[in-house]
Amino acid sequence: MLKIGIVAEYNPFHNGHLYQIRKIREIFGKDVFIAVVGSGDFVQRGEISFFDKWEKTQVNLECGVNLVAELPLYYSIQNAEIFSKMATRILDYLGMDIQVFGAEEENIEVLQKVLDLQKRQDYKDKLMGYMKKGNSYSTSQRLALKEYELDGIVKSNNILALEYMREIEKSNLGIKPFIVKREISEYNEEKVEKERKEFASASFLRNELEKILEEFCGDKNLKSKKLILKKLEKIQKFVPEKSFEIILENLEFKIKNGINFQKLKEEIFKIVKYKILTEKKEKIMEIYDINCEIYARIYKGAEISKNYREFLENTKSRNLSNRRVERIILNILLNIKAGMMDFEINYVRILGFDKKGQEYLREIRENNNFEDIEGKNGFEKKNIFVNWKDIEKFGKFFENNGNMGNSENIEKKENIKNFKIQENFFEKIKIEKNGFLLKELFLEKKEKLNPIVYLNN
Structure with a gap:
């Protein structure tokens, strides 16, 4: 069985994403296995995702994906190089044969x-x-x-494509790259012409959804539902039916509960501003992607800025983009430290699967002692989990029983490395749990512990 991997954020899932999935089956055959690795509740732009991880997973499975895995939070909100590198490694770790990605340049030889x-x-x-x-x-x-x-060549999807290919080559991965040319829409387009019938970018769709949120936020009884539906007609033709259903449910929930993305950013800024101005410089300097120059800029920006937008404006420079500042804000908020960013795959969390995905997980279990946390070399196995509690249990097992912590073993160079990997693993679990708490605080949604099982196909 040929296994195809995709890296995507699906924020939100639109017709271009569905086109890619259908094109894969058209090119490689209807029976190919498709797995997606994607960001969860926070995305690479340095923002909270419009679709949460479970909404993305549900649409994925109903639109033909067999298995959905999460790119861990601490990797999903970093720059394009880290995001693509780690997502590609996870696809390879899951045993995918080919990685398919969209790009503006369809000739892979040019890339x-x-x-x-x-x-x-x-x-x-x-x-x-x-x-x-x-x-x-x-x-x-x-x-x-x-x-x-x-x-x-310097276009958004080409840049990601180059990073995917670079990682495959650099790490000598078994997975092979394959391009499906991106159709019509530009990655960052904010407007589309009225004649456009089928494809629009996720950026355009998000902008339209955020406008609706800003206009109707706080309408607890949804008295404006007809007007909201009218405004949604502008984007309905660009998304699959299931995706539109989730968009509508998502909007209704956010409007009723007064959740507005600009308001969320302001709340985040208040917390981060407090941390920057009250914690010692050495503490902030431990955060990933912060050096002395950046610290000086964000400290000054926090001092003189009254809100999120002012902070971005006062902090950015020619070599410090708004996007990078937004990612740094989340790194501070979540307490992602440079020392824990070892780019190891300690575990893979499965968010959902269909029948074919279930069979593949069973095959992995049989071949790799799937979830056998009693093994002596846990970090050398494929640590793939379908329940968050099992990931925590896995971490606690090594914390309590790891044989790398005594002084005799630590003297050996390899054991020092393994001990650091183990230590970082505990920190990574804390970051993920920080994300769960922020999701509950800002979006009023508790984290689910079990995957979505879709067996209707």
């Missing part, structure tokens, strides 16, 4: 040419030269590639 160029010293020198002038990494990359007449 390979760019990858080969980026290994050359002359390219690296040009890139560093532009960065030293104060440009951001993405701007410097575009300017450097322009000198080789390749600047047209």
Whole structure:
């Protein structure tokens, strides 16, 4: 059975995503196995996701995906390189044969040419030269590639595609890359022409949904439901039926409970501002992606800013984009420390599966002692779990019974490394649980512990 992997955020799930799934079955056959690895309740843009992880999983399974796994929170809100690297590794860890991704450039040889160029010293020198002038990494990359007449490659999906391919090559993974050309819509488009019939980007859809939230937030009795439905007509043609149903339910819940994304950002800013201004510099400097220069900027920004938007405006610079600042805000909020970012796969959490996915999990269990936490070499096995409590149990087993903690073993270099991996694992579980608490605080939703099982196919 050919196994196909996809990395996606599905925020929200739209016709372009459905097109990709159908195209995979058209190209590789109807019986292929499809697994998705994606972000959960927080996304790579440094924001809370409009669809939560369970809404995404439900739509995935009803639209033809067989297995859904979560990209852990501490990786899902980082830059494109980390996001794509770790998601690709998890697909490979799950045993996928091919990774399919959308890109503006459909010729994979062109992207390979760019990858080969980026290994050359002359390219690296040009890139560093532009960065030293104060440009951001993405701007410097575009300017450097322009000198080789390749600047047209620097588009959102191409950048992710390059990172997927780079990781596959660098880590010598077994999974192979394959492009399905992105149809019509641009990744970051905010407007679409009236004639557009089928495809629109997730950015456009989110913008429209956020406008509705801002307009009707707090209408507890949903007196404006007819007007809300009227406004939703603008986006209904761009999403599958099941996705539209969830969008409507999601909107109704947020409107009734007064949940507005701009308000959420302001609440987050208040907490983060307090932490920046009251905690010692050394404490904040432990947070991932913060150096002395960035600390100075965010401290000054926190001092003079009254709200979230002002903070972004006062903190950004040529080499510190708004998106990076937003990711740093979440790193501070969740207490994601640089020391724990070891880029190890300690566990994979399964969010949902259908019959075929269930059979595949059974196969993994038989071949890899699935969830056998009593094993002596737990970190060397495929630690794939379908229940959050089992992940916690797995962590506690090593905390209580790990044989890497005594002084005799720690003297050995390999055991020092293993001990650090073990220590980081505990920190990662804490971060995930911090995410659960924030979800309950801001979105008024408790974390589910068991996966969605979809057996209707």
